[in-house]
Amino acid sequence: DADVTQTPRNRITKTGKRIMLECSQTKGHDRMYWYRQDPGLGLRLIYYSFDVKDINKGEISDGYSVSRQAQAKFSLSLESAIPNQTALYFCATSGLAGSSYNEQFFGPGTRLTVL
């Protein structure tokens, strides 16, 4: 069973539509992250959350919002999708290992196309 799951795996939508991408984890981690991947750019951080009451912007948060509904769930929303938000989106989690947070565990990704 996958530890980090994302739904949907693929989504095609139109400009101006509201879209929600969901992430769930069974690893018991307190930290969760949303990234987008674009060809030739690697992964860039959109938002991250250290717990249910702690939400932080990443380097490219404009046009996105998030909700941490529970420790295990972290959703990413595009309020009004635009074509340059077409990308592969990844959710990740990390937990305390020893005295530090370190490795992040990634979901399988959601491929979003905005027409």
Add this chain to the structure above:
Amino acid sequence: AQSVTQLDSHVSVSEGTPVLLRCNYSSSYSPSLFWYVQHPNKGLQLLLKYTSAATLVKGINGFEAEFKKSETSFHLTKPSAHMSDAAEYFCVVSSGGATNKLIFGTGTLLAVQP
């Protein structure tokens, strides 16, 4: 600020020959460094990580990387490429501290020729 530079966007090798994927980092302190692999239409999988212990780090599937502080490098190597190694590889540095944000390189696409 931390950053990583992957020196090659594409690398092509023949099956059975060595693999070298190059990564240089920039960090104001002793960094945590990672290599992740992404196979086609798959998520990211951790290959190996360096967290200030041994400078030669062994990972999964026969990969290893050596942390060289004097050269600010963390190159990924494998003695003999296999067809299943064809994938995109990302060198990653952690921001460390309380935030633990990961900063990704732009990726190196490895092709393995039969």
